Amino acid sequence: MATMTYRDALNAALREEMTRDGDVYLMGEEVAEYDGAYKVSRGLLKEFGPLRVVDTPIAELGFTGIGVGSAMVGLRPVIEMMTWNFALLAIDQIVNVAAKIRYMSGGQVACPIVFRGPGGAALQLGAQHSQAFESWYAHIPGLKVVMPATPADAKGLLKAAIRDDDPVVFIEGEMLYNVKGEVPDEEYVTPIGVADIKRAGADATIVCHSKTVKPSLQAAKTLAGEGIDCEVLDLRTIRPLDVEAILRSVAKTNRLVIAEEGWGFAGVGAEVSDLVQREAFDDLDAPIRRVHQADVPMPYNKHLEKAAKTDAPKIASAVRAVCYRD
Amino acid sequence: MAVSTDRRAPSTSETRYSAEYRDWLRMMVLIRRFEERAGEAYAVGQIGGFCHLYIGQEAVAVGTISALRADDYVISAYREHGQALARGMSSRSVMAELFGKATGCSGGKGGSMHLFDSSLGFLGGHGIVGGQIPLGAGFAWAAKYRKTDQVSLTFFGEAAANIGSFHEALNMAGLWKLPAIFVIENNGYGMGTAMKRASAIDDFAIRADSYGMPGVSVDGQDVLTVRAAMDEAVERARAGEGPTLMDIQTYRYVGHSMSDAPHGTYRSKDEVEERRSRDPLDVLERRMRELNLIDDDGMAELAAEVAAEVADAVQFAEESPEPDAEQLFSDVYAPNQGTV
Ligand SMILES: Cc1ncc(C[n+]2csc(CCOP(=O)(O)OP(=O)(O)O)c2C)c(N)n1
Ligand SMILES: [Mg+2]
Numbered sequence: 001m002a003t004m005t006y007r008d009a010l011n012a013a014l015r016e017e018m019t020r021d022g023d024v025y026l027m028g029e030e031v032a033e034y035d036g037a038y039k040v041s042r043g044l045l046k047e048f049g050p051l052r053v054v055d056t057p058i059a060e061l062g063f064t065g066i067g068v069g070s071a072m073v074g075l076r077p078v079i080e081m082m083t084w085n086f087a088l089l090a091i092d093q094i095v096n097v098a099a100k101i102r103y104m105s106g107g108q109v110a111c112p113i114v115f116r117g118p119g120g121a122a123l124q125l126g127a128q129h130s131q132a133f134e135s136w137y138a139h140i141p142g143l144k145v146v147m148p149a150t151p152a153d154a155k156g157l158l159k160a161a162i163r164d165d166d167p168v169v170f171i172e173g174e175m176l177y178n179v180k181g182e183v184p185d186e187e188y189v190t191p192i193g194v195a196d197i198k199r200a201g202a203d204a205t206i207v208c209h210s211k212t213v214k215p216s217l218q219a220a221k222t223l224a225g226e227g228i229d230c231e232v233l234d235l236r237t238i239r240p241l242d243v244e245a246i247l248r249s250v251a252k253t254n255r256l257v258i259a260e261e262g263w264g265f266a267g268v269g270a271e272v273s274d275l276v277q278r279e280a281f282d283d284l285d286a287p288i289r290r291v292h293q294a295d296v297p298m299p300y301n302k303h304l305e306k307a308a309k310t311d312a313p314k315i316a317s318a319v320r321a322v323c324y325r326d
Numbered sequence: 327m328a329v330s331t332d333r334r335a336p337s338t339s340e341t342r343y344s345a346e347y348r349d350w351l352r353m354m355v356l357i358r359r360f361e362e363r364a365g366e367a368y369a370v371g372q373i374g375g376f377c378h379l380y381i382g383q384e385a386v387a388v389g390t391i392s393a394l395r396a397d398d399y400v401i402s403a404y405r406e407h408g409q410a411l412a413r414g415m416s417s418r419s420v421m422a423e424l425f426g427k428a429t430g431c432s433g434g435k436g437g438s439m440h441l442f443d444s445s446l447g448f449l450g451g452h453g454i455v456g457g458q459i460p461l462g463a464g465f466a467w468a469a470k471y472r473k474t475d476q477v478s479l480t481f482f483g484e485a486a487a488n489i490g491s492f493h494e495a496l497n498m499a500g501l502w503k504l505p506a507i508f509v510i511e512n513n514g515y516g517m518g519t520a521m522k523r524a525s526a527i528d529d530f531a532i533r534a535d536s537y538g539m540p541g542v543s544v545d546g547q548d549v550l551t552v553r554a555a556m557d558e559a560v561e562r563a564r565a566g567e568g569p570t571l572m573d574i575q576t577y578r579y580v581g582h583s584m585s586d587a588p589h590g591t592y593r594s595k596d597e598v599e600e601r602r603s604r605d606p607l608d609v610l611e612r613r614m615r616e617l618n619l620i621d622d623d624g625m626a627e628l629a630a631e632v633a634a635e636v637a638d639a640v641q642f643a644e645e646s647p648e649p650d651a652e653q654l655f656s657d658v659y660a661p662n663q664g665t666v
Contacts, residue, residue, distance in 0.1 A: 051471060056498065057497060057501070061490060062495050062497070062498055063460075063498065065491060066463050068464060069464015070467050070468040073399065073464075092454060092457060092491075096454045096457055097457060102657050103435055103658055104432060104435060104436045104440040104442070104451070105432050105440070105442035105657075106431070106432035106442065106657060109442060109449060141658050142658055142659070164660075
């Protein structure tokens with residue numbers, strides 16, 4: 001096992017897949033000569049040349065459409081969104097074309113494409129640059145939505161996304177790029193649609209993904225000191241959702257908290273709550289609690305921003321509530 | 327329309343295409359009769375949803391698509407029945423798709439606006455105005471990436487030339503010299519909005535200058551003029567010289583879709599009648615008669631062939647089965663990748 005950053009793990013996945021398959025190319029703003037706005041594509045231009053690592057104008061709708069078109073005729077593009085906030089300009093191509101082309105064509109036309117880049121908030125970037133959109137894409141049949149939390153998952157899941165024959169929305173985190181972790185030396189691919197228990201526990205389940213995994217683990221550590229043994233279940237993929245893993249964990253702990261970065265209304269936690277109340281109502285010993293961003297545009301002010309965001313103390317108090325320990 | 331003369335594709339009387347004239351005429355007549363029959367089927371509820379007919383614009387599809395090779399790509403908007411037929415999709419598979427039947431080109435899951443035949447490189451049938459323009463550039467990008475000499479032909483209406491995707495796609499196509507041909511099918515209206523009420527300029531060919539590609543303004547009611555202009559664009563694209571923007575002026579004789587009258591609030595009966603007086607089918611027939619390539623008997627034979635083909639297509643569509651209930655859930659994701 002080597003220790004590497006999330007950023008370098010993504011970079012390694014891109015390099016390995018581009019080496020393996022000549023149909024894979026990377027396109028987006030600043031991906032080539034600038035080495036990527038967040039340096040995820042560092043060195044790739046030098047290695048693969050300008051036909052396979054392509055700088056575009058600032059034209060999200062246009063280059064996303066070009067990527068989708070090229071996928072419809074058999075290439076396997078990786079389209080980098082500088083951040084997912086800007087992908088709103090391209091959502092027509094993602095939702096109206098990529099997600100539907102197989103269905104509308106009666107199965108004739110596939111769209112093997114990855115849309116990737118950082119989503120969610122960083123620090124004090126204000127309302128337009130701090131948004132978590134996974135529930136938007138997870139709403140759409142025809143898309144898969146993948147959100148790794150660790151370097152090992154980032155590498156294995158990006159490789160899986162590139163090999164997948166369907167469009168994959170792959171949401172990274174700006175605050176995760178520098179996170180270090182162990183990454184296996186040998187080649188591996190992490191299957192899409194499989195959640196991962198990041199900490200086993202018996203008293204309460206915390207379902208989380210991406211940037212909420214770390215605060216969930218921190219909360220679990222705090223709560224262990226209070227005699228509450230948490231299971232932290234990292235979804236890793238939002239769609240397809242690993243329904244079995246969620247139900248198995250709830251059957252074991254009988255208590256559920258769902259933590260996510262984005263807004264609560266119609267969020268990922270709403271979907272998971274619906275699933276659990278329907279399929280595991282009798283397993284629950286307490287109402288489900290959710291932790292999510294405050295229902296406001298993200299404020300710039302440091303203190304207000306902190307108040308708006310999901311964090312470990314908020315997750316811990318939700319767990320205390322489902323354990324009737326608050 | 328104020329079109330600068332230097333961008334005008336010259337009308338031509340050359341005879342180098344005369345061997346193809348009968349095929350062109352047959353295809354244009356087929357499209358006309360097919361569309362008339364589709365309109366009737368719509369009126370009695372055999373076809374549902376939105377249905378946009380191509381009547382009056384036949385020379386555009388035939389003049390452009392006839393210049394392509396079998397391995398080239400074609401993509402269009404929702405007014406694409408004529409282009410699908412011109413590309414060689416069978417009347418049966420297109421009519422059956424309009425009827426929503428399992429034997430339709432998209433298995434009944436696409437409908438009038440989403441005709442596909444990947445074996446012919448016909449990749450839709452798109453319902454979001456302008457959405458197909460970057461996709462067409464994407465096919466051209468793939469051809470360049472793979473170093474093939476395939477060409478990508480993208481159709482869209484003149485109203486779609488005012489949407490953002492047009493600008494983004496054409497800029498990148500010009501920047502990267504993609505083998506793409508962008509055809510503005512300029513029928514003068516986007517639904518009920520006349521071109522002059524939607525575009526700051528009325529000569530779209532000028533816009534090509536912004537994207538470093540040639541722009542050509544073409545009489546879309548003369549299939550020969552269309553074809554000659556298209557040949558030049560195809561030649562450029564295949565030679566690696568980059569894209570072309572073609573503003574092909576035509577007219578739709580019918581309403582925007584089946585719910586819109588041919589004339590009324592936004593255009594007059596006189597206007598429609600005046601435009602109909604120069605019909606693309608007549609223009610070609612007259613030329614063929616002058617060259618003794620067809621006579622009354624030949625026209626009657628052609629009409630009979632087409633009538634039989636359309637009748638057969640309708641019968642096929644009527645008799646075809648509906649898609650199985652299981653088809654509801656197929657083709658959302660690739661098979662054998664687990665369920666979602
Ligand atoms: C983005 C978008 N906005 C609006 C519509 C509704 N709409 C469908 S066709 C149309 C007019 C388009 O006109 P044009 O591009 O000239 O094509 P034509 O119908 O004349 O062939 C409109 C406004 C749409 N389908 N997509
Ligand atoms: Mg129009």
